[in-house]
Amino acid sequence: MADAELAAWRRRSTVRVVPPARPRKLAKVPFVELADGRLQGVVSSGSDVERVYVSSIAAGTHAYHCSTNNNRPCGGLRGVLCKHLHALVDEAVLQYGVDRVARYLRVEVGDGASSGGDLIAALDARHEPTPAAVVFSRFLRHLSYLELPGSTAPLPELHWFPATGAGR
Template sequence: MVAVLPPARSRKLAKVPFVELADGRLQGVVSSGSDVERVYVSSVAAGTHAYQCSTNNNRPCGGLRATACKHLHALADEALLQYGVDRVARYLRVDVGDGVATGAELLARLDGQPEPASAAVVFNRFLRHLAYLEVPASTTPLPELHWFPATSAGR
């Protein structure tokens, strides 16, 4: 059985509805600040700290230059809330020492460069997670969720 870790702190899902530490990256989906129909897929690679940000249809983020864009900052902020500083730093393989409290402070410790990457895999994972919100409530097991530990009110 896999242990499910609770979030380090609760977070609001409107700005960053999806964040995960997976596939060797901190990655997620960030809502656009200017267009409600647009989302950005942002990621930071563990070890190399290469970062990318593009729309869900692979158009590059206009704010991504030699430094991280605002979408990467929002992603890092939410990752720290979801997983905690120690876990994110360990996953990305970065020494944070003392005093890292925000995503901006974490990103400042990284030494990566922008590197193009496909947004499709992360965006598809996000859409798959959204699909579970539409599944009607039932006590019948869902085969694709067999790995998810069951909880009961008595525990």
């Protein structure tokens, strides 16, 4: 393979990492993602360092839920979004920007919208329980990658990524 062709192949075979819209602190909301048709993530408890909550808002329906990682419902869910969901939306806006989060959730926000509060005000939200296991599992998987030593060797669970220098 010619050098130019190899360089072009490498550019096409990698996923670009989109930098956060603004820097964010990971202590309160260590994990936030737009996936599986929901804004979802893990939010630390304000009262117990050993507890985390899995919070989510569904795209389109705006159904929300918040529970501990072992599916105990959040005590703050009383017909409105709890403080964990507010923190999740605020961090998602920092990570992805208000426009991208609004598009993903399929909600209309005004041109001047710049915060999670603006986005929450536009939601037509209702409570609908959803299981926390998948999101929490994905969060733990992301944490496990942080514990790996730096290496250029492929990871077995990521075997579907093309190896550097491999042919087509």
